[in-house]
Amino acid sequence: MAPEAPAKVPAVRPRVEGPGPLHRFVRWDVIVTALLIVVFLGGAFGTSDFATSDNLSFALDDLSEIALIALPMTLLVVAAEVDLSVASVLGLCSALFGALWDAGWAIEMIVPFLLVVGVVAGLINGLLVTRLGLPSLAVTIGTMTLYRGLAYVVLGTKAVAEFPQNYADLATKTVPGTPIPYPFALFILLAVVTAIVLHATGLGRALFAIGAQEEAAFFAGIRVKRIKLLLFVVSGIVAAFAGAVYTLRYGSARADNGLGLELAVIASVLLGGVDFDGGKGTLGGVVAGVLLIGLLRNLLMLRDVATEIQSIVTGLLLIVSVLTPRIAALVRQTRRHHRGTTPAASS
Amino acid sequence: MSESPPILALKDVRKAFGAVRALQDVSLELWGGEIHALAGENGAGKSTLVKTLAGVHRPDEGQVLLDGRPVEFHGPGDAQHAGVAVIYQEPTLFPDLSVAENIFMGRQPRSRFGRIDRRVLRAETAKLFVRLGVALDPDRPARGLSIADQQIVEIAKAISRDARVLIMDEPTAALSGNEVARLFTVARTLRDQGCALLFISHRLEEIFDLCRRVTTLRDGRYISTELLDGLTADDLVQRMVGRELDTLYPKQETTIGETVLKVSRLTREGVFTDVSFEVRSGEIVALAGLVGAGRSEVARAIFGIDRYDAGTVEVGTVRLAGGSPTTAMSAGLALVPEDRRQQGLVMEGSIERNIGLTQLRSLRRGPVISRKIERDRAADWAIRLQLKYARLSDAVGVLSGGNQQKVVLAKWLSTEPSVLIIDEPTRGIDVGTKSEVHRLLSELAGQGLAVLMISSDLPEVLGMADRVLVMHEGRLTAEIPRDQATEETVMAAATGQTRQEAA
Numbered sequence: 031m032a033p034e035a036p037a038k039v040p041a042v043r044p045r046v047e048g049p050g051p052l053h054r055f056v057r058w059d060v061i062v063t064a065l066l067i068v069v070f071l072g073g074a075f076g077t078s079d080f081a082t083s084d085n086l087s088f089a090l091d092d093l094s095e096i097a098l099i100a101l102p103m104t105l106l107v108v109a110a111e112v113d114l115s116v117a118s119v120l121g122l123c124s125a126l127f128g129a130l131w132d133a134g135w136a137i138e139m140i141v142p143f144l145l146v147v148g149v150v151a152g153l154i155n156g157l158l159v160t161r162l163g164l165p166s167l168a169v170t171i172g173t174m175t176l177y178r179g180l181a182y183v184v185l186g187t188k189a190v191a192e193f194p195q196n197y198a199d200l201a202t203k204t205v206p207g208t209p210i211p212y213p214f215a216l217f218i219l220l221a222v223v224t225a226i227v228l229h230a231t232g233l234g235r236a237l238f239a240i241g242a243q244e245e246a247a248f249f250a251g252i253r254v255k256r257i258k259l260l261l262f263v264v265s266g267i268v269a270a271f272a273g274a275v276y277t278l279r280y281g282s283a284r285a286d287n288g289l290g291l292e293l294a295v296i297a298s299v300l301l302g303g304v305d306f307d308g309g310k311g312t313l314g315g316v317v318a319g320v321l322l323i324g325l326l327r328n329l330l331m332l333r334d335v336a337t338e339i340q341s342i343v344t345g346l347l348l349i350v351s352v353l354t355p356r357i358a359a360l361v362r363q364t365r366r367h368h369r370g371t372t373p374a375a376s377s
Numbered sequence: 378m379s380e381s382p383p384i385l386a387l388k389d390v391r392k393a394f395g396a397v398r399a400l401q402d403v404s405l406e407l408w409g410g411e412i413h414a415l416a417g418e419n420g421a422g423k424s425t426l427v428k429t430l431a432g433v434h435r436p437d438e439g440q441v442l443l444d445g446r447p448v449e450f451h452g453p454g455d456a457q458h459a460g461v462a463v464i465y466q467e468p469t470l471f472p473d474l475s476v477a478e479n480i481f482m483g484r485q486p487r488s489r490f491g492r493i494d495r496r497v498l499r500a501e502t503a504k505l506f507v508r509l510g511v512a513l514d515p516d517r518p519a520r521g522l523s524i525a526d527q528q529i530v531e532i533a534k535a536i537s538r539d540a541r542v543l544i545m546d547e548p549t550a551a552l553s554g555n556e557v558a559r560l561f562t563v564a565r566t567l568r569d570q571g572c573a574l575l576f577i578s579h580r581l582e583e584i585f586d587l588c589r590r591v592t593t594l595r596d597g598r599y600i601s602t603e604l605l606d607g608l609t610a611d612d613l614v615q616r617m618v619g620r621e622l623d624t625l626y627p628k629q630e631t632t633i634g635e636t637v638l639k640v641s642r643l644t645r646e647g648v649f650t651d652v653s654f655e656v657r658s659g660e661i662v663a664l665a666g667l668v669g670a671g672r673s674e675v676a677r678a679i680f681g682i683d684r685y686d687a688g689t690v691e692v693g694t695v696r697l698a699g700g701s702p703t704t705a706m707s708a709g710l711a712l713v714p715e716d717r718r719q720q721g722l723v724m725e726g727s728i729e730r731n732i733g734l735t736q737l738r739s740l741r742r743g744p745v746i747s748r749k750i751e752r753d754r755a756a757d758w759a760i761r762l763q764l765k766y767a768r769l770s771d772a773v774g775v776l777s778g779g780n781q782q783k784v785v786l787a788k789w790l791s792t793e794p795s796v797l798i799i800d801e802p803t804r805g806i807d808v809g810t811k812s813e814v815h816r817l818l819s820e821l822a823g824q825g826l827a828v829l830m831i832s833s834d835l836p837e838v839l840g841m842a843d844r845v846l847v848m849h850e851g852r853l854t855a856e857i858p859r860d861q862a863t864e865e866t867v868m869a870a871a872t873g874q875t876r877q878e879a880a
Contacts, residue, residue, distance in 0.1 A: 230745040232737030239734055243723040249682065249714055250734045250788070251706040309725060 058303035058355055059315025066322045073329050080332060087209040091202060091279065093324035094213035095120060095272040095288060099295045100302075101217075101224045102265040104316045106166075107299055108228065110241040110308025111159065111258060114170040116269040117291035118177035119151045121284075123273025125181040128190030128283025137197050144270045151177060152266020156259035166262075174292070181285035190283040201278035213275050225313040233257065241308025290341075297344050298323040301351040323347070382445030383408045384573045385430060385461060385542045390439035392425055399425040402439070403599040405592050407542055407573035412564060414588035414605070415577045416617050418807035422597040423577055427546050430575070431463045432456030462535030463544045466551065468527040472520035477502035479519050480534045505533045508570075509563050525556035532563060543567060544575040549583055550805050553668040553833070561587050579807060580834075581610045595619050618809050626815055626840025629823045633843065634658030637827040638710075638796045640679060643688035648674045649851040652688070656796060661818060661828040663842035665835070666871045670848040672831045673715050676798050680712040681705040692796060706735070711794035713785050715801050715831075717778070721785040724774040728766055729755035731773050732788045758787035763813065779810030786817065797821065800831045815841060835864055849873040 074081035099116045106113050123144040130140045151173070158169045205215050228234040239247040240254055248254045277283045302319025304311030323344070330340045383406040392400040400422045407413055417423050428434045429441065432450030440447045443459050450456045470479045477498045478485070486501065488494035502515035511529050519530065528548055535543055545564070549557045564574055564587060576588055584591060585605055593600040593616040600616050638656040643649070649671035656662045664672045678685040681702045690697045692708040702712075714720035722731050732755040733740050740746045740754070755769050762783040766776060773784050782802070789797065802818065803811040818841060822828050832838050838845055845862045847855040847870035855870035 226745060232741065232746060235730060235734065235737055235746065238730075239723045239726060242725050243719065245719050246721060246723045247734070249702065249712065249720045251702045252734070252737075253701075253703055309723075 059312050059318060062302060062315055062318040062322060066318050066325065069322060069325050069329070073325060077329060077332050080329060083209045085328070085332070087204050087211055089324055089328035090209075090214040091211035092328065093320065094201075094211065094217065094279065095276050095291060096294050096298060096323065097214065097217040097320045098220065098272045098275070099265070099269055099291070100298050100316055100320050101220055101313075102261065102268050103295050103299050104224065104302070104304055104311065104313060105228060105237060106261050106265060107296075107304045107306060108241045108308060108311050109237045109258060109261060110244070111166040111261065112170065112296065112306075113152075113155060113166065113262060113265045113269075114292050114296075115151065115155060115173040115177055116265060116272075116295060117288045118174045118181065119148060119266055119269035120273040120276060120288040120291060121286060122151070122177045122181040122184070123147055123270045124277045124283050124287040125185035125285040127274060127277045129184050131193065131283065132190055137194065141271075141274050144274055145267055148266040148268070148270025148273075149263055150266070151270070152263035153259070155266065156262030159262065160255040160259050178285070178289075185283065185285045187285065191281055193278055193281060198278050198281055201275050213279070221313065221317055228313050237261075238309055241305075241310070243309070293348065294323060294327075294344055297348040297351065301347055303351075303355070305355065306352060319351075381409075382442070384444060386442040386445075387426070387429065387436075388440045388442060390426075390429060390436040390441070392429060392434055392436050399597050400429070400436070401598050403594065403597075404439075405430075405575075405602070407575055409541070409571045409573050410568055411590065412568050412574040412576055412588045414584040414591040415575055415594070416581075416584060416591050416613055417594035418617055418809050421594040421617070421807075423594060424546070425597075426594070427463060427544055427575075427577070430456065430461060430542075430544060432461070457538065457540075460539055460541035461544065462532075462538065462540035462542065463546060464528055464531045464535065464548055466547045467524060468531040470519040470522070470527055470530060473518060475516050475518055476513060476522070476530055477515035479530055480505065480515075480537055482534075501537070502533070505537055508536065508566070509533060510566055511559065511563060523556070524551045525553075525560065528552075528560065529563065532567075536567070540572070542573045542575070544577075546577050547579065547805070548576075549578055549580065557583065579805065579811075581613055581808075582836075584613070585610070593617055614808055617807075626812075626837070628841060629819045631659040631823045631843075633660045634825060637693060638679075638829065639689075639691040640675075641689045641691075643675065643678060643685055643690065645674065645678055645683065645685045649678075649848070652848075652853050654846055654853065654856070656827040656829050658795070658825045658827050659822050660843045661822050661830055661841050663838040663845045664829060664831045664848060665833075665838045665845055665867050666848035668833060670871065671851040672848050673800055675848070676712060676800055676829070676831055679705070680710055680798060682712075706792060706794075709795035711735075711789035711792055711797045713782075713789055713797070713799040713802065715804070717781050717785060722773050722781060722788075725772050727770045728759070728764075728773055728776070728784055729769040731784050732758055732791060735788050735792045754791060755787070758791055762787055762817065777807075777810075779806040779814075782806055782810070782814065786814070790821070794826070796827045796829065798829045798831075801833065802830060803832075803834065803837060835867060838862070838867065839864070847871050 079085055103113060126144060126147060127140055130143065155170055155173055158164050159166045200212050202211060204211050228237065236247060236252045236257060239252060240257065244254060276287050298319040299316055300306060301322060302316030304316060326343060327340060330343060386406045388404050390400055390403045403426060415423055415426065425434060429436055432453045432455050435449065441450060448459065480502055481498055485493045486497040499515045506513050509529065509532065513526060513529060532543065548560060552560065568574055578584055588605055590602060591605050591613065592602040595617060635658055636655045637658050641653050643652040652675055666672050674683065677683045679690050681697065681700050681704065684700045690699065692710055695708045697705055697708055718724055729752055733751045740751050742750065752769060759766065759769065764783045765780050773781055776784065803814050806814065818828055830841060839862055842862065843859050845857040845867055846853055847867055849871055850873065854873060857866055
C-alpha cells in the first residue's frame with residue numbers, strides 16, 4: 031500500500047519538543063544526585079565532624095535498614111503498589127529475634143526462621159492484594175497495625191539484649207580496608223542486582239508495564255498477579271532480614287523497633303524519582319534518594335536537631351519529592367499548550 | 378441561504394506548530410441550515426481546524442469570520458459565547474450529577490433565596506429533549522449513560538446555550554447502528570432549525586448519508602469544497618489520499634489449511650452461550666454482530682482474559698486450560714484488543730518496549746534483555762508495517778491512531794502466532810492506514826495465519842472474510858460463506874431475524 035509512504039525515512043514528523051540534551055540533564059534522578067553532592071559538600075564544610083571516615087561509616091550503618099527495604103519498595107512502587115507494613119515486619123522480626131534468643135535458639139536458627147516469617151507476612155499482603163483485588167495501600171495499612179500488634183504479643187514491652195559479639199560485629203563493623211559497614215556492603219550488592227532486574231530483565235520491563243498500564247500488561251501475557259505476589263514476598267523477606275540487622279546493630283530486640291521507618295523508606299524511594307502512580311523511576315535515583323535521606327538525618331543529628339524536627343524534614347522532603355515532578359509536568363504541559371498541541375494530536 | 382454570509386468561516390488560515398505546518402491556506406464556510414462534512418486522513422489537519430474554530434488555537438495567518446465579520450477567539454470561552462459548540466467523540470460529563478444538572482452546569486435556574494429550582498431545571502431539560510426529539514430522563518445520573526446518550530446530553534447543553542454552530546468531531550466512532558441513526562436524526566432536526574453543522578467521520582457512507590457538502594484536507598492543505606451529490610466514495614477517497622487506493626479490500630486468494638482454532642460450546646453465563654466454531658489456517662473468519670452481542674467477550678474468553686463456565690478452546694492439538702493469556706500465547710494465540718489505549722498499548726511506554734512486551738523471554742541474551750535485539754526487532758517491524766515515527770524510543774502515545782494500531786500489530790505478530798484474533802482492526806483509523814491493515818491481514822492469511830476478525834464495519838467484514846460468523850445476543854446465529862455474505866444476510870442474522878443452523 032501507500033507507495034508514497036516514506037518507509038525508509040522514519041522521521042516524517044519533526045518533533046516540536048524532543049528530549050534535547052538539556053532536557054536529559056534535568057531528569058529528576060540527576061537533580062537528586064546533584065543535590066546529594068551539594069548536601070555532602072555543605073556538610074563537609076559546615077559541620078566539623080561530618081566528613082570523617084568514622085562518621086560516614088556510622089551514617090551508612092545507620093541507614094542500613096532503610097536502604098535495604100528501599101530496594102523491594104522501589105520494585106513495588108514502579109508496579110504501582112506499595113508496602114506500608116515493612117517497618118512492622120521489621121519490628122515483629124526483632125521481637126521474635128529477642129523471644130527466640132531468650133528461649134535458647136541459636137542465631138543460625140533464628141535468622142532463617144525470621145526469613146520464613148517474612149515470606150508469610152509478604153504472602154498475606156500479596157494474597158490480599160492479588161486474590162481479593164484490594165488496594166495495597168489499604169491492605170498494608172491494615173497489616174502494618176496487625177504485624178506491629180503481633181510484635182507486642184511476642185515480646186510485650188520488654189527488651190532483650192546481649193547478643194553474641196561476633197554477630198553484633200557483622201552488623202556494625204566495616205568491611206576491612208573500607209569505611210563501608212557490612213550491612214551497607216550487602217545493600218550495594220543487592221542494589222546492583224535490583225538495578226539489573228529493574229532495568230535489564232524481562233521482569234523489569236513487565237514491572238514498568240504493570241505500573242503504567244496494568245490492563246495492557248495483562249493483555250500482553252504478563253502474569254501480573256504472580257509478579258505482584260512475588261514482590262510482596264520479597265519485600266517481606268527483606269524487611270524480616272532488616273529486622274535481624276536492626277536488632278543486632280542496636281543490640282536490643284524490642285517490639286517497637288523501627289516504628290515509622292516505612293515513611294523514611296517511601297520518602298527515599300519517591301525522592302529518588304519513582305512515580306507513586308507507578309511506571310516511572312530508576313534505581314540509580316533511589317540510591318541517590320536513600321543516601322540523601324541518610325546524609326540529612328546524619329547532619330541533623332550531628333547538629334543536635336531534635337528528632338521532631340528531623341521527622342518534619344523527612345515529611346517535607348516526601349511532599350517536595352511528590353510535588354516537584356507534578357509541578358514540572360504541569361509547567362511543561364502549559365508551555366506546550368501555549369505553543370499548540372503535540373504534533374500527533376493535531377490530526 | 379446565500380443572501381446572508383456564512384455563520385462561521387475560516388479564510389486562508391495558516392497554523393504551524395514548530396516546524397509542523399498543520400494548516401496551510403485553509404478556508405471553510407459553515408452555512409446555517411446545512412450539514413458540512415470535513416474529510417481527511419489522520420494528520421490531515423482536521424483536529425487543528427476544529428480547535429481553531431473552537432477557539433483553542435489562534436491562526437498564525439488568515440481570519441475566523443463570524444457572520445461575515447472577522448473575530449478573534451481568545452479561548453474556548455469566546456467561541457462558546459459566539460455560539461460555537463464542539464461535541465467530542467467521548468464527552469466528559471459529571472457522572473454523579475443528573476442529566477439536567479449536567480446540561481445547566483454553572484447556569485442553574487434559581488428560585489428565590491438562591492436555591493436551585495429543580496422544577497424549572499427539569500422542565501427546561503425536558504423541553505430541550507423534545508426539541509431534539511429524543512427520550513431521555515432528565516433526572517437520571519449521567520453515570521452509566523451510553524456514549525451515544527452522553528453525546529445527546531452534550532448537544533442539549535450546546536443548544537441550551539443557543540449554539541448556532543455545532544461541530545461534531547468523529548461522534549460516531551463508538552456508536553452502534555441505531556445510535557448513529559438517532560444522532561443523525563438529531564443533527565437533521567438542528568439543521569432544519571437553522572444551525573450550521575460540521576461533521577467529521579472516517580466512515581464515508583455516513584458523510585454521504587448526512588451531509589450536503591464536503592471540504593477535504595490533505596497534509597494540512599485545503600483540497601476542495603464540493604457538493605456531495607454527484608460524488609462517489611472513490612472520488613472522496615482519492616481527494617483524501619491524493620492517489621487511487623488500489624482496491625479498498627485487497628483480499629488475496631489463499632489455500633485454506635487445517636483447523637487451527639477450535640472453539641466448542643463455549644459458554645460464559647449471562648454473556649454468551651454455546652458458541653462453537655473453527656478457524657483454519659489461511660482463513661479470515663469475521664465475527665459480526667451488533668455492539669453488545671458478546672463478540673469481544675468471546676474473544677477475551679478464548680484468549681484467557683476472562684474465565685468461561687463451560688466449553689473448550691483448542692489451538693492446534695493443545696486444549697487451553699482457560700483463564701491465562703500467558704498459556705494462550707504459548708499455544709500460538711494472539712489478541713489485538715478493541716481498546717488500544719487501555720489494553721493494546723502502554724501509552725507512556727516507548728515504541729520498542731511496547732513491541733517487545735509480548736516476547737520478553739526471547740529478547741534475552743543470558744538473563745538480561747538485549748537492547749540490541751529489542752531495538753532491531755522493533756525496527757524490523759516498523760519497516761515491515763511502514764510505521765511512521767520519529768524515534769523508536771518515543772512514547773507510543775504521540776503516534777496517530779493508525780500508527781498505534783500498527784505497533785499493536787507488530788507486538789503481536791512478532792510472537793509468531795498461529796491464530797490472530799483481532800478486535801475492530803481499523804476502528805478510528807484513517808482510510809490509507811485502514812487499507813494497509815487490510816492488505817497486511819490478507820497477506821498474513823496468505824502465509825497460513827488463521828485470523829479471527831471481529832468487526833462492526835460491514836464493508837470490512839464483507840470485503841475481508843472468507844466466512845462470516847454472526848452473533849446475536851450472546852449466541853452464534855449464522856455462519857455465512859463469503860459468496861453468500863451480503864449486508865442483508867449479515868444484518869438479518871445480527872438483528873436476530875433469521876436463525877440459521879450455527880456450525
